[in-house]
Amino acid sequence: MNLSDQLHHIAKVLASKPAYYFMDQSSTYAELDGAVTKFASGLEKLGVKKGDHIALLLGNSPYFVISLYGALRLGAKVIPINPIYTPDEIGYILKNGDVKVVVALDLLLPLAEKMHHNLPDVEQYIVCETPQGQQAGTDVTILSVFPKLKPFTEVVATGDPSFAGPDLQEEDVAVILYTSGTTGKPKGAMLTHKNLYRNAKDSGDYLRINEDDRVITTLPMFHVFCLTVALNAPLMNGATILIDPKFSPKEIFRLARKYQPTVFAGVPTMYNFLLQYEEGNPDDLKSLRLCISGGASMPVALLKSFENKFNVLLSEGYGLSEASPVTCFNPLDRPRKPGSIGQSIMNVENKVVNELGEEVPVGEVGELIVRGPNVMKGYYKMPEDTAVTIRDGWLYTGDLARMDEEDYFYIVDRKKDMILVGGYNVYPREVEEVLYNHPDVVEVAVVGIPDPNLGEAVKCYVVSKNQQLTEKDLFEYCSEHLAKYKIPSAIVFLEELPKNTTGKILRRALKNQEVASSR
Structure with missing residues (x-):
């Protein structure tokens, strides 16, 4: 099983159920799966083959969801990129990642025009139209000047709704996530279909995400935290995601009042902004059964203040790009420990070791290492870095941690100097x-x-x-x-x-x- 196959299965079982809401417009699972299939077919008609690399320069939107799953259905390798990166940063990833196709917002057309001469290997730019781009005067008729451009809607419209796609192997690379390295140049963590599917399933099961859930998806979709916890896990379990283009406390409370969400995932900064928002009414969040925090250590004072004000459980977890990303979460059926990243999720092992790779006694500080079906295949075109990071099947995180007598883990210090x-x-x-x-x-x-x-x-x-x-x-x-x-x-x-x-x-x-x- 993989993400694409599971989405197709859910679309058959829950065809008329809303898969997502975006700008107060909904799309059913059947409609989403149909768009994914047609986009995959449209890509094939453009000459994209299994194994080709496709970059997504997109914010939170249906464009991202359809492009991600469509590319995966074709067997292409997806490289999500932060669209606010500078030309230098984007250019490095496109070159190092051997990207053949770029899917980008129309607002980035000027950037594409500026960069495409230095990126001869990029054969197509698929442009997604936005209201902001239209207001800014971005004109997709530039096609005659820049022939590598294709409108997203055209690619979908030309697709075959009966397209089946090639056979996918679980060890095939599905996504390459570029994460900054200590050398100053980003490293591409290669995540397989197995990595992504298993971590989405195991995380979703651990957090009890089901078809009755409505998940606010405001974390950036190009970030691995959102990708697994607030996008893949909900869709793999038939939940509905509420896509928020850009985080703001005002919009979160509006979404909460209108759609009665049950799950919210965010970084500590977001919780701080929600807590400090003067117009935030605790009753607006009463439908939430769970708030999830990751991406940075959650201050205990902030956690307690948020829970006390909004009367909702806030569960902190831990992950990293190289692990797809989740390795730990505070459990929902046992005591939650503030300040802890929780316990190992199902099918994933965490342990704390010394410099020799030997497990240290309970309570002692060492390096956190991880093993499981979520651990990456390696770094793209970086075998030496891969050999240093993955040893004997264990992923060395570089984070210092300790474990207590009940198998709860605590991050003592972040990666050196990060x-x-x-x-x-x-x-x-x-x-x-x-x-x-x-x-x-x-x-x-x-x-x-x-x-x-x-x-x-x-x-x-x-x-x-x-x-x-x-x-x-x-x-x-x-x-x-x-x-x-x-x-x-x-x-x-x-x-x-x-x-x-x-x-x-x-x-x-x-x-x-x-x-x-x-x-």
């Missing part, structure tokens, strides 16, 4: 590489600092050879080369950076300085 901005991973080296390309920058070190709204923010320490260089100059430079959430919130100029005896810059010393100054 910064979590609103649930998104930002690696210091990635920002540093950009700043090192500035002609006036001699040295740079990046650390995370506390942020009341986003959890953490990026702060840079810079040594410059040009006394006239200003913070504004570097902010503008970063905005040209980094996605918005990666841009530093503060830049400090120093005469020199702290180093050890070998000359290595000590980020930890700067981090400790930030912690001390915040007390």
Whole structure:
């Protein structure tokens, strides 16, 4: 079984049931499955074959759902990309990922025009029309100038509704998720059909998601947390998803009042915004049976305040892209422990080990490693990195953790030096590489600092050879080369950076300085 086959099965059993609501318009499972089939057939008519790579530059919308499942039904490999990435960031992934087809919003047409000369291997750009694009004057008639473009509606319209697709093997790669690496360049985690289906099924079963559930899908669909927990798991179990294009407390409460959702999944920042929203009425969320938190550690004070105000269970879990992503969740049938990421979900093993890979005693801190049908096949075109990360069938997460006597896990520290901005991973080296390309920058070190709204923010320490260089100059430079959430919130100029005896810059010393100054 795989995601595409299960969707087709659900569409037969629950043909007339709403699969999703978007902008207050619904689509049944039969309609969704039909659109998926026709899109898969339309792709084949464009020359797309099983194994080809398709990138999705899309926000939360039916376009994403249909494109994802349509490409999977054809046996193509899907590469979801954050549409707010800069041209440099998008271009790297498209090249490294050997992308043949790009499905993108019409708002990104100017970007496609600018980039397509440098991406000769991209054969087609499938354009999804939006009201915002039409208001902005984005004209799909540019086809005559840019012949690689095809409207999404045309691709679906040309598809054969009886298209069956090729046979899919469970070990075939289905999705490649690019996650930032410590080298500063993103790494593509290859997730198989088995990885995605099993994690969606096991997560859904663990959280008891069923056809009576209505799940608010406001997390970004291109992010693995949403992909499995708020998209695949609900659809695999016949639930209805309430697609929210962009998170805002006002819209969440409106959706809650109108559709009576039963499940909400979000990162801690979202819960903080909902808690602080002055017009948020606790009665509006009374239909929720479960709130799910992931993507970053949930402060215990925030968890308790949210539960007390809205009288709803908030369950924290843990995952990572390389594990499809879920490995742990706080159980629903046993005591929930605030501050814990919970216990291993079914069919997944977690354990804490020392540097030799030996399991440490209960209560001791070590590295969290994971084994199960959800663990990735490896990193795309990076066998050395794969060998370091997956050893003897175990995925080494790089996160420090401990386990208590009841098999509940606790994350003690995040991946070394990683910064979590609103649930998104930002690696210091990635920002540093950009700043090192500035002609006036001699040295740079990046650390995370506390942020009341986003959890953490990026702060840079810079040594410059040009006394006239200003913070504004570097902010503008970063905005040209980094996605918005990666841009530093503060830049400090120093005469020199702290180093050890070998000359290595000590980020930890700067981090400790930030912690001390915040007390």
